[in-house]
Amino acid sequence: MSTLGTSRTATGPAQDGGPGAAPRGEFAALAKGMTKELVRDPMALFFSVVFPVLLAGLFVAVMQLTWAGGPYRIAVVGSGTQAARLSAALGDGSQVTAVDGPRAAPEDTDAVVAPSADGEALRVVTDPESPSVVSALRDALPDTGWDGRTLEAVGTDGSPPFEPMPFVLPGVLVFALMSLALSATAGTLVSLRANGTLRLLRTTPARPQAILTSLLPARGALGLALLAVAGAVATVLGLLTPLSALSMLLTTALGMWLLMSVGFLLGGTLRSPELTNALSGLLTPLLLMGSGVLFPLELMPEGLAEGLSWNPVALLGDALRHDVTGGVTRHAQWLDWLLIAATAALLTAAAVRAFRWDTEKKN
């Protein structure tokens, strides 16, 4: 029997909860569709997942090849036994000397290692000329009897020492989230509008906010998956404690809110997919390089670095780095969080106000 010949039960338009109202499952159905669209989009996945990981791998490989290695001259505030265990753990011929206090360390020492007063952390003061010693110490930590302790590294000039993985991990995570927001969200929205799909969805009973927020679950899940991978790597490398993992989750959530609001603002206002791709291609490297996320601000002139360190993406990178380096960053993490949330709220409000459902001129 023809299904089209059957009469309907709905006889009038929606009476708010009446027969014409959109079913409750509208959001779930739209989110399911949007998820399939995303996971079947090879370009979006490449730029959100594969490319950042490849970039991270390339970065680490280059660092391994060019990074100055040991042997080092290290002073340990403690017993000769501890010094001997550290020397053995390093296994690169490093000269480890036991000293009574930091001031007793020889002048040409690359690093001074001192257990904190409560015994929970190891404080490492490094010569800025030998930053790679921190990574070497971190790698050797499990075999020294100091396993499980947090490594707090700082340069003799008070600046955070540069370490490849604590630098790369937040950078890659921010890059991936940015790709997710710009390429996979703004680009998708602009394409949906340019193709008339948003306009068509607008004629269905689905609520406008359900249509638009249905893009978020898939992107949120992918962002969390990226965070899980980054967190797992950081945990294996001894960069993350349970508490800092929770902190990293909050930072990532705030970062996703920030970047998604940028994605929705661009996706809600730009007309052409080509322009969106071009703008994303321009914005991504500019923001990543100009925010200390993939290029250390420490290598820029101090005035410029200080100015750039306040942009929202730099704040996100700073907050993530705080999570994986144990606290030595440019700004206090609470300030990073506050400013990221405030910027995200402003951008979200702007995206909602400026959003356009179709490309045709308004009357």
Next chain:
Amino acid sequence: MFSIQERSESPDTGAAEPGDPHVLEVGELTVRYGDFTAVNNVGFTVGRGEIFGLLGRNGAGKTSTIAAVAGLLQPAAGHVRVLGRQLEPGRRGGAWLGGALSLQPQKTSLFPRLQVEETLRMWASLYPDPRPVPALIDELGLTDKARTRAARLSGGQQQRLLLATALVGNTPLVVLDEPTTGLDPHASRDAWAVINRARAGGTTFLLSTHAMAEAEERCDRLAILHEGRLRTSGTPAQIVRSLTRGSTVTVRSSQEGLLRAARAEFGTDAVRAEPGDGGGAPRFTVATERPERAVAWCEERSPEADVRLHRPTLEDAFLAATGTAPAGTGTAPAATGTGAAAADDAPAAAGGARAGGGSTR
């Protein structure tokens, strides 16, 4: 721009009156884009179960009218009522109309990476009382493409998928913007079969089309828009009758005295000598309400004559209404009115029978 309050506002005006026969009422509708008036004071109603066609040249205002009906744009003036509920200024979109209306727009792509069945299941879940998806896929001839992604469908298959998204909601009013454009004759026939079955179930259709034969055959009533204004409306037969001279018989014969005899038989006003076309025998046309009798008379008087019967079509009426009828098409000048009756009083235009469009000997 969207408003997050859109759904929460209580739609408390324009409730459908019990027994209201109009599924759609468009009154004094005006749509402007800046200084340009795309739709100017257009009004019509569509009754339950009707197929109502909007005809017009490109840019005549059909798509803008449809967009206003679908709540996609805010009219500068006038009103649109769907099932008695009036679209209010500032309230756009289907959420306001609930499950009352669905749309098949022109030039729209669906989600390219979703399969046909996935797309329709998603669309169905947005409506309160959807049609069964597998059956709809089957009726639109897309069964073997049910697992194919939308981007991999041919143009005609994508058009059918779009039509399916308009029908899957099982809404009382379905708005179709050129539904069969790009379909081959078989697919077009299948699509119309689906539309007719839906109509039989009580669905009302508002559609725009450039396919005159299709509109004449399929639509219960029509409106012709020209430069944003409603030129005429009525049943296809009413429109054809009001805008054309009726059937004509064209006779080409070298027999002397045949023209004079025809004038004596059918009246001087009904018989018109046609200018020579550079070859062959002289021609004249006979405009008559009984064309078969005229054909028989001519063939009896002049067995060697080339006698052709031309019945006016909707296309003739459309060309007349939109001011582009070529010379000698046998059309009457269009009346600028809102009903076929207004045009019925228009004087017959000078001109002879239109070539083609009718049955031939």
